[in-house]
Amino acid sequence: MEITTHAAIAPRDSRQRPSWRNLATLVTALLALPVLVILSSLLQPFSAAWQHLYSTVLGDYVANSLLLVAGVGVGTLLLGVSAAWLTALCEFPGRKLLSWALLLPMAMPAYIIAYTYTGLLDLTGPMQSGLRQVFGWSYGDYYFPEIRSLGGAICMLSLVLYPYVYLLARVAFAGQSEAILEASRNLGKGPWQSFFWVSLPMARPAIAAGLSLALMETLADYGTVAYFGVSTFTTGIFRTWYGLDELTTAAQLCALLLLFVFALILLERESRRRLRFHQSTVRGTPKLLVLRGWRAPLASVFGTAIVVLGFVLPALQLVYWAASRWRYNFNRDFGELLFNSFTLATAAAIACLLVALLLAYTKRRFNARRERSQVEIANLGYAVPGTVIAVGIMAPAGWLDQQIDTLSSAWFNYPTGLLLSGTVGILLFAYVVRFLSVSLQSVESGLTAIKPNIDESARSLGASPLQVLGRIHLPLLRPSLLTALLLVFVDVLKELPTTLILRPFNFNTLAVRTYELASDERLVDAALPALAIVATALLPVLLIIRTMLHERRPHG
Amino acid sequence: MDNQLTLDRVTIAYDGVSAVADVSFALPEGDIGCLLGPSGCGKTSLLRAIAGFEPVAAGAISLRGQTISTPQYAQAPEERAVGMVFQDFALFPHLSVSDNIGFGLAQGNADERRARIAEMLDLVGLANEIERYPHELSGGQQQRVALARALAPNPKILLLDEPFSNLDSVRRSQLAGEIRALLKRSKVTALLVTHDQDEAFAMADQIVLLNHGRVDQIGTPRELYQRPATLFAADFIGAGNLIDIDIDAAGNLDAGWGKLTSSQWPEQCAGRIKLLLRPDVVVFDDHAGHQLNIVEKIFQGANHLYQLALPDGQTVACLAPSDIDQPIGDSLPVRFDLDQAVVFSGGA
Numbered sequence: 001m002e003i004t005t006h007a008a009i010a011p012r013d014s015r016q017r018p019s020w021r022n023l024a025t026l027v028t029a030l031l032a033l034p035v036l037v038i039l040s041s042l043l044q045p046f047s048a049a050w051q052h053l054y055s056t057v058l059g060d061y062v063a064n065s066l067l068l069v070a071g072v073g074v075g076t077l078l079l080g081v082s083a084a085w086l087t088a089l090c091e092f093p094g095r096k097l098l099s100w101a102l103l104l105p106m107a108m109p110a111y112i113i114a115y116t117y118t119g120l121l122d123l124t125g126p127m128q129s130g131l132r133q134v135f136g137w138s139y140g141d142y143y144f145p146e147i148r149s150l151g152g153a154i155c156m157l158s159l160v161l162y163p164y165v166y167l168l169a170r171v172a173f174a175g176q177s178e179a180i181l182e183a184s185r186n187l188g189k190g191p192w193q194s195f196f197w198v199s200l201p202m203a204r205p206a207i208a209a210g211l212s213l214a215l216m217e218t219l220a221d222y223g224t225v226a227y228f229g230v231s232t233f234t235t236g237i238f239r240t241w242y243g244l245d246e247l248t249t250a251a252q253l254c255a256l257l258l259l260f261v262f263a264l265i266l267l268e269r270e271s272r273r274r275l276r277f278h279q280s281t282v283r284g285t286p287k288l289l290v291l292r293g294w295r296a297p298l299a300s301v302f303g304t305a306i307v308v309l310g311f312v313l314p315a316l317q318l319v320y321w322a323a324s325r326w327r328y329n330f331n332r333d334f335g336e337l338l339f340n341s342f343t344l345a346t347a348a349a350i351a352c353l354l355v356a357l358l359l360a361y362t363k364r365r366f367n368a369r370r371e372r373s374q375v376e377i378a379n380l381g382y383a384v385p386g387t388v389i390a391v392g393i394m395a396p397a398g399w400l401d402q403q404i405d406t407l408s409s410a411w412f413n414y415p416t417g418l419l420l421s422g423t424v425g426i427l428l429f430a431y432v433v434r435f436l437s438v439s440l441q442s443v444e445s446g447l448t449a450i451k452p453n454i455d456e457s458a459r460s461l462g463a464s465p466l467q468v469l470g471r472i473h474l475p476l477l478r479p480s481l482l483t484a485l486l487l488v489f490v491d492v493l494k495e496l497p498t499t500l501i502l503r504p505f506n507f508n509t510l511a512v513r514t515y516e517l518a519s520d521e522r523l524v525d526a527a528l529p530a531l532a533i534v535a536t537a538l539l540p541v542l543l544i545i546r547t548m549l550h551e552r553r554p555h556g
Numbered sequence: 557m558d559n560q561l562t563l564d565r566v567t568i569a570y571d572g573v574s575a576v577a578d579v580s581f582a583l584p585e586g587d588i589g590c591l592l593g594p595s596g597c598g599k600t601s602l603l604r605a606i607a608g609f610e611p612v613a614a615g616a617i618s619l620r621g622q623t624i625s626t627p628q629y630a631q632a633p634e635e636r637a638v639g640m641v642f643q644d645f646a647l648f649p650h651l652s653v654s655d656n657i658g659f660g661l662a663q664g665n666a667d668e669r670r671a672r673i674a675e676m677l678d679l680v681g682l683a684n685e686i687e688r689y690p691h692e693l694s695g696g697q698q699q700r701v702a703l704a705r706a707l708a709p710n711p712k713i714l715l716l717d718e719p720f721s722n723l724d725s726v727r728r729s730q731l732a733g734e735i736r737a738l739l740k741r742s743k744v745t746a747l748l749v750t751h752d753q754d755e756a757f758a759m760a761d762q763i764v765l766l767n768h769g770r771v772d773q774i775g776t777p778r779e780l781y782q783r784p785a786t787l788f789a790a791d792f793i794g795a796g797n798l799i800d801i802d803i804d805a806a807g808n809l810d811a812g813w814g815k816l817t818s819s820q821w822p823e824q825c826a827g828r829i830k831l832l833l834r835p836d837v838v839v840f841d842d843h844a845g846h847q848l849n850i851v852e853k854i855f856q857g858a859n860h861l862y863q864l865a866l867p868d869g870q871t872v873a874c875l876a877p878s879d880i881d882q883p884i885g886d887s888l889p890v891r892f893d894l895d896q897a898v899v900f901s902g903g904a
Binding site for chain 2: 177179180182183184185186187188189190197198201202204276277278
């Protein structure tokens, strides 16, 4: 019996195996292409423009990027760890509400929060006008911190990126069983010593993993630093590309930026590896430390202040602006923006999902070293800044266009022009490279829940492979697939630099329009598209909040 | 001998409902005590109160004559010098074996620290695992690290919360014996919590039997087994059957089973009594006059455990050597060694 089943399956497998496997490998190779192109630029000669960069602004790029990363690192750690510790291990008024509200700033893209605070804190903004009015000062009489600065960028990015640290640190703190802390007390350590010697070190890998994600976003940020006029790698790449028209030099700058990114990837990998060992097997949830006296209101005020500064205040500012110019801005053009953005994001979400399914299923089916490393490679995309991906695609696409055009002109006397560059197809490809890992992680986590013996039992009950897919996998995977679609959809909607570089001529999206209007100092008009982005970006945050609330419920 | 630990009418309450009421006992220096009882009897609450993790609602706990817990005062857990081995061991996952063991030691002298850690590792036989991490250890090894960690700061008393519940049953009895020997060797006063009477018997000098948050009986393992003071103790400790039987004023049992002594049966009035018969009271005897019907038989290796039916339908257990191999339905000749039987009056 055993032998006949195998014999019946074997020939079909040997026929199917190469095609799916090879397709998956081909797709992975394509996905890796942009990064390989960027890295290979290091082999090309460094031009005069590079020499110029090197002697003038490169030092600024490196220094500012490092300062930005260091500043955002400190900021997200301070906000994220303290908020996580308070909401996971302490009891104070408003703890439950804050524990989910603290995730809201995730919905606020950094460049949008930068616009709102510029509006609020600028010379003509309500803050300074109010001060002048109240104290009778005039411009120059008083000191006021300049928001459009490196420090301002650090504050903006910290305010919206701390949730990465918060989310992971909170899970780590909440998972520390009471017995572990009691063991520390029992061995002679007081509550504070126990926090610094036991709680914090145990949460350290989770904190580091969250931090590395926040810093990857920081390195990838273009909108904020560009608007604040801070010279970092990303703004430098844009300048080299558009200002100097130096593609190779831009690619070389990208390669340099990738070195920083790889350092962060290593940090994240190592943290996640250690995370497994730092999780204690001890059962039970921690007993909450009840804050007394002035500490309790202080904790409530601290948490509320973060949420207000990171979400409520900028959101209200956007609503106020959008409402003030509603009649003027809510028109056909805005409809077109919505349509463009939503179509693009939907197409990208579907494309990512299809590729993710291909890679995840080939990995599940064959689970050879080859498939596993393909998934690893595909997962690296989230770490690569959009600017880098865009430049890494622009170069080969341009080269290919040129070759086709030359050949076509020579053979058919018909110049094709630019076939690939500046098309929606190229833009979609860039999105897949950048956001595939979001899909892939969703799909893979769904698939791991379906153990192979479920397939086997369905097959032994007479279901064909296709029926197994339709009757078992699809219903079980549906939540993961929807999550994957939603997450990519929102990421694409928020995405700025890739779209800015690769979009077809005169093709506008919500993000691009927001950026353009803000760059033209039309902050009030930028509010409506910005608000549309924030509102949509709230959806996945609500999804995370829902999961979080569900997980809290069991265990009394 | 001084009492190392004294509990004086301790009550522990959660939301006004008492989980432990009026518990008093004392543990002499160097003794190993055991809080034994079914789950939910409050034994873990008591242990946690001694460690300082639960407040007491009434009564007092003192350690070497110094009061550490009253309703008005609770010394902080870190100041009590009470060692504790947690049920899940609660090892610090981010610290190596030696750092776990050294956690509770004073920062001061590094050489002293190292020496103490080495001494502890030797004591529990883990000298080769010094640089490993908890996740790399087996359950038994983790338990020994937890023990070494708790003993390292030289606690006044060692508390063990269900120390064997995470280990498989084969290792349990072996480890219980090892740990008792180790504690005795280091002259540590210890208090153990368990629901398993075999663990209690293997470890303890003194058992405090708890039922519904109250002390049921205090005594040595042997006293509890042979002279259970209550029906609960009789039922909870050891195998055996409680049967109802008639007795005359002279102490003769119905059906000519034999005669109880006056110490066993102080009341000396005829009537119906409850009698606890352990399996070793009912003895297989070829020459005995009582033939009881076999209703159930379990092979236990060295022995057969027979369930025998009395004429009125009640059953008693009998432990016979395994070469006594009678099929179910046949009868087995037995006699009753009544000096080990325990009487509870007021039978139904």
